[in-house]
Amino acid sequence: MKIITKIGFLLLISVFVWSCKQEEASDPDVSNVQVQVNIQRLDQELFACKTKNDLLAFLQKNQSFVNTYFQAPPEAFESLAQKLLVLVTNPNLRAFYEQSQQANFYGNQVLETDFKEAFQHLKYYYPSFKEPKIYTIFTGFLGQGALPNPELQVSDSTIIIGLDYFMGKKGKYLPDVYDYQIKKVSPQAIVPQAILQLSSRYNATNPQDKSLLAEMIWYGKSYVFGKTMLPSKSDSLFLGYTGEQLAATYDNQSVVWAYFIDNKLLYSTQDPVKGKYIGERPSTPEIGAACPGGIGRWLGFRIVSKYYYEDEKLTIQDLMKNPDAQKVFEASKYKGLPDDE
Known part of the structure; x- marks a missing residue:
């Protein structure tokens, strides 16, 4: 059959x-549940860098994030800064990044709105829930095949989102996924997929x-x-x-x-x-x-x-x-x- x-x-x-x-x-009324949605837009900080020294300062400032996401200790910052400099000065990648900042992608409040809904419900059902800090990054798939889960990393204290992996079929470029997986890499899928990972706790x-x-x-x-x-x-x-x-x-x-x-x-x-x-x-x-x-x-x-x-x-x-x-x-x-x- x-x-x-x-x-x-x-x-x-x-x-x-x-x-x-x-x-x-x-669905309970969670409008009065107070939560903080703290999103640090490291994608914007990264693409504001113009020189290798700018990138080294970016890496030094965000050492904990860099160690977690890029798997890079401080002694590797020189080589990582050089790799990132090639990326942020690449016209094609910059155009891809600039697309991500448009209103129909991440130049709006969609992440804040969706995470607020999720966090309010989580705190309503689990009052001891503490909102994780959220980081966004954009590297043109630098970590694909080389880093663990460069698209989305979720823990009790942090959520790291590789925005370039969630541009969907309207993005200038797609990560290395099959056609049947496209639904899971759209901008709208980020928070649902993050909450699925968070559910494991x-x-x-x-x-x-x-x-x-x-x-x-x-x-x-x-x-x-x-x-x-x-x-x-x-x-x-x-x-x-x-x-x-x-x-x-x-x-x-x-x-x-x-x-x-x-x-x-x-x-x-x-x-x-x-x-x-x-x-x-x-x-x-x-x-x-x-x-x-x-x-x-x-x-x-x-x-x-x-x-x-x-x-x-x-x-x-x-x-x-x-x-x-x-x-x-x-x-x-x-x-x-x-x-x-």
């Missing part, structure tokens, strides 16, 4: 119904459970957490699916579910098997040519959503601290069917 991509008004209605049901869980797991189901539930909890902290954002910005893929997958979930059950996948502990359904892939051809990759993550989202949104007494804190994937699955009563209308 194969997923058949369907485009049309009726199909989109099915996803609209699902999204509305998710939103039925009332709240996402309890059972380290003894190595099953595919456990990983599916872990991702599902992360996505529900992200949607709870950023209720204004669409599912596509968390999952990386297009609207068409979301619609077709929702409409054909009984096919997907039947494949998982018929092939006894839920309790597989084999890494190659799990990788087929959890890992980054353009599609899942085992199920059908039009079935998107990471379908196990999507199924986990469906299972956890059904469990969370249909139990009015269940809080996001309760969900995230529950390490028992099997109990979440059983309580969800998910059977591969659309939500009741």
Whole structure:
């Protein structure tokens, strides 16, 4: 059996119904929750440099950031400054950077607005939450293939964003990603992807459970957490699916579910098997040519959503601290069917 991509008004209605049901869980009023969104625009500081001495001063001033992001200790600043000088004086890269400063990219308050929404919800649900400091940088993909996670680094105390990696298909240049990954590298995806990473600090797991189901539930909890902290954002910005893929997958979930059950996948502990359904892939051809990759993550989202949104007494804190994937699955009563209308 194969997923058949369907485009049309009726199909989109099915996803609209699902999204509305998710939103039925009332979003709290967080307007009075006081948070600080501290964004240090190092991209602007970097491109204000004109000489090697300017760059050395920039590196010295931001030593902690440079050590974390560039993996460069002070003794490496001379060579790093030389590399950066070549970049910031390159006309093509400067044009790319200047595009990032336009209003429809990062020359507006979109990051501040999105992080404020996320931080207010986080502090509402977790009063001890402390807002991390946010740094932005722009290097023309200098770190791609050489540095760990040059596009986005998230910890309890800092969030580092490589803006050049999130210019989307309208950017002058794209990072080295496949077409199916474009959705995750748009400007609108930065904060949703950052909050997904941040969710791991709240996402309890059972380290003894190595099953595919456990990983599916872990991702599902992360996505529900992200949607709870950023209720204004669409599912596509968390999952990386297009609207068409979301619609077709929702409409054909009984096919997907039947494949998982018929092939006894839920309790597989084999890494190659799990990788087929959890890992980054353009599609899942085992199920059908039009079935998107990471379908196990999507199924986990469906299972956890059904469990969370249909139990009015269940809080996001309760969900995230529950390490028992099997109990979440059983309580969800998910059977591969659309939500009741």
